[in-house]
Amino acid sequence: MFVTQEIGSIQRPLWRQKLGVQLDKGVVSSALLWGERLGVREATELVNKSRTGLLQKKAELSEPEKNRIIEISSIYAIRMQEVAGLDRVFNGEQPRTEMYDFLARYVKGVKPAGVLNSFDANYFRKGIVESRVSVMEEGKGFFVEEFEFVRKHTDRVTKPCLTGPYTMADWSYLEHYRTEQEKKGSRGGTMIANARKSAVIDFATEVLNPAVLALSEAGAKVIQIDEPAAATNEGESELFVEALNSSFKGVPKGVERSIHLCYSNYASLFPDLADCVADSYLIEFTNHASPTNFKPEQVDKGTFKALQLFKEYGMKAKIGVGVIDIHSDLIETPQVVRDRILYAARILGDPSLVQVNPDCGLRTRRWNVAFAKLCSMTEGAALARAEFE
């Protein structure tokens, strides 16, 4: 009951952020301190007394050394989640650039178009679709290799994640698909809608589905598809669900098909969402609510309504409740986490349907804050479990 998990992304450790920029003594010692705190044996490959560590090198790092840096930062992220007590872990997306860009790099037909602002000083690289999309073989190889690396380094459940077809299409410039529609004489809003539909379906069948199948063949027992764009275009929920079902087509029984939706009007996805084959939905529940004092009225009305709709439509999917605000440094108390979990369980009418996670990836927070939040989350989940013992 109340399985705990991160959503996916964790900030790069300070020592990796500053690598090649400002690697002073304080930063180097942070690698050792976190290594000791989390029990990362590989920390000595970064810094050691004989001064042969990767962070101590004066010369530029070779490609194999750079790759090892990525592996070690993945191990740090895995250990952070393990020490915090999570049931399901991944690599904090350490080998990835950003949730759109990392996948776009492995999609035939997509070229980088340029950098756009997301919010504050956060930016993302947006792609342009110049021909029909399909996943590259090396892309499937990357996802499987990443999964196998995590599995090798943890005894917890390994939960790989991939950005979903709807979001990939929504965040791309769909030049190819729009031009195809224009050739057919389609114009204005109709042209845009038809182009979006073709692109979303192609991303589902030609990119996500082969990648998901490769992961399940490699042994993944939970596969998460991230769809932050899910509810940004009301009126496309049928297309959204069709795309998800196509993405999961052929996944064997026993593999949990998980969807992460964030910062969206989930209620707008109903009733179509009831036709989705997913086994779990991870959603935000906390966004800027008080970290020390839970009140039901703090819960976003749309999220509250969505939970009711999951129940109303008789969906037996698990709901991953976001109990941690990823946009604030304030640490939620375990008691508030517990209360949020119990409140969601009451709305759903069945505590066994509740999973526990932050609202979204903790990439927005520094390591000490992210770690403290995850610790509080698992403590809160334990308190919630105790209510049923």
Place this chain on the structure above:
Amino acid sequence: MTSKSRSYEPEYLGAVLTGIAPRSAATSKVHRSYRDGNAAESDFKEAVEKDARELVSRQNNFAFSSYGQLDWLDILRPIAKTFKGFASRSSSGEDAVGPVTRWFRTNTFYRKPLVNVKIACKGNELSESVPKSDGKGVIFLPAPYSFVRLVENTFYKDEKELAMDYSVAVSRSLQALHKKGYGCAILLDHYVGYEQSRGTFNAPSWFGESVSAIKSDGMRIGIHFPMAEATQAVALANSSNTDFVGIDAVFNSDVSINTEKDLLLGVVDGARVGVEDRETVESTIRGFISKSNFSGRYYIGPNDRLYDVPFEAALKKVDLLSGIKGV
């Protein structure tokens, strides 16, 4: 509605942007470095100013020029940060004033301002948030209706009062902006099109009054409706005293407009990275002005902010607009 016959020659007033612009890849890199403590604030400001100079220099044959409001973290941030009326909820991030919230159907976000006391301003707050212009500067601000929808309000019981107080504050700010060389303000009403597409738009009775409350001697005031169904949007604008009304001529096709105001035709797609060919754009302009009854005077511009295309693509779109001399 009176209208001019199609026998006269329409008068082209020039191009104008319709929202904040993107920063270059180089500036985004400096911005991230500044956030991570690896660059100084002055480095970021310098990079922004360089982008702004480039953007302004490309706006030839523009009726009004914009520096893209490149130093604004979002279109509401300077308002929420400097006007009275807004809470600063504990949050992390640059100038954080509220929760990170998706900007309509994009992968960009804004900080949702939290209105917790009566909105007011001295009048010089916004003018201090922008550089000096040459008399032909344009400023982009949320229209009152969209403002009401974009903020979280715990103070006002009545939406009209919120809209009117915002409009009065903006109006007061325009006087200082005019003194600083701004000759035009474009009020952006994204929420109309957004709600139309969801089937939830109900025009409030105070729509026209709140827009009309925004005025400034010597400045042209326009209202622009990205992604909105144009005939309803123009009818809304007609209930106000703005000088011109902007429609999304990419999203709308085959519609005729009825207004006595000047038109702003959003003919360049702000959501598409590819640059339109000039003939297609001119054909779109011809189509709209031949079908529409309006003052006979028109501007052209993007259908929405160029913030959703990379800087280089935005510059190319500005070049395209600069090259059009009317049809």
